[in-house]
Amino acid sequence: MRETDAMNQLTRKEVEFFVENGYLGPYAAMSPDEMALVRREIEEKVLTTDGPNPRSRAQSRHMDQPVVYDLATHPAILDRIAGLLGPDLIVWATNFWLKPPDGVEIPWHQDINFWPLEPPLNTSAWIAIDEVTVENSCVQIIPGSHRQSLNHVKADEGVAFGKMADPDSFDAAGAINMELKPGEFFxxxxxxxxxxxxxxxxxxxxxxxxxxxxxxxxxxxxGPPLHAGHTAILARGKDVMGFNRYGDRP
Ligand SMILES: O=C(O)CCC(=O)C(=O)O
Structure with missing residues (x-):
């Protein structure tokens, strides 16, 4: 089994921060110069081609593109998630978020409302490929909001999703902006x-x-966001349960 790199080992304080706040970071998986090379490969090989999911070029590209598989299994990310979830890890989905100028709002939501997981447990890493700032619509999060399951209702017209967290059920005043340099993630x-x-x-x-x-x-x-034939990655440790289907590096 791969050992966690000491540099990426979460401290007790970081684990407690995650439990309290529902997020961690930003951290760097690579430098902006290194991400520039990855970005070029993604632009040339991923954004312009069809992947395994007939409904979306953005999803599951770890199945057909080594550059995406390598990002999805990057030690700087998995070492830290192992500090939260332990040594046996599945990367079950990957999803690009491409927002061009004028790209629409993604409404407040809790991901678990959209996902086919039982029991409902997941830790995500959002990795910046471009520089991500308030101006070009960085992700915003509400620290501590993970401690409550919120009702989701029909989303407003013109936003990216069909449903959103009920606006009467939370206070967005404490939201923070996750601005990231290329290669950083939270x-x-x-x-x-x-x-x-x-x-x-x-x-x-x-x-x-x-x-x-x-x-x-x-x-x-x-079920969405997956598709027939979808495979996950057994990224760390072992699976003694045998519920899920895995693929190798493409
Ligand atoms: O990139 C965005 O704007 C939204 C990202 C998101 O909803 C997610 O990663 O779950």
């Missing part, structure tokens, strides 16, 4: 409230979310 839980606004800048905003859970979780492969 970690958040399946219930941490987050959103992003309309991209009012003239700069694209590209990131990718890596979704991580445990072998005890059933990932129902045929």
């Amino acid at each position: 970690i958040f839980s399946e219930r941490t409230l987050h959103r992003s606004s309309v991209n009012t800048s003239d700069k694209r905003r590209l990131g990718i979310s890596i979704r991580v859970t445990l072998p005890i979780v059933h990932v129902f492969q045929d």
Whole structure:
């Protein structure tokens, strides 16, 4: 089994911060120069081609693109998530978030409302491929919001999703902006409230979310955001349960 790099080992304080606040970071997985090379490969090989999910080029590209598989299994990310979830880790989904200038709002939501996981447990990493600022619509989160499950209702017209957290059920006053340099990422839980606004800048905003859970979780492969034939990555340790389907590095 791969050992956690001492440099990426979460401290007790960081673990407690995550338990209290539902997020951690930002941390750097690579430098902006290193991410520039990865970005070019993503632009050339991923954004312009169809992947395994017929409904979306943005999803599950770890299945067909080594560059995405390598981001999804990056030690700087998995070492830290192992500090929260333990040594056996599944990367069950990957999803690009490409927001061009004028790209629409993503409303406040808790991810678990959208996912085919039982029991409902996940830690995500959101990795910046472009520089991500308030101007080009960085993700915003509400610290501590993961401690409550919120009702979700029909979303407002014109936003990216069909449902959103009931606006009467939370206070967005404490929201923080997750501004990131290329190559940086933050970690958040399946219930941490987050959103992003309309991209009012003239700069694209590209990131990718890596979704991580445990072998005890059933990932129902045929429900959105997945698709028939979807495979996860057994990224760390072992799976003695055998519920889920895994693929190798493409
Ligand atoms: O990138 C965004 O604006 C939203 C990201 C998101 O909803 C997620 O990673 O779960």
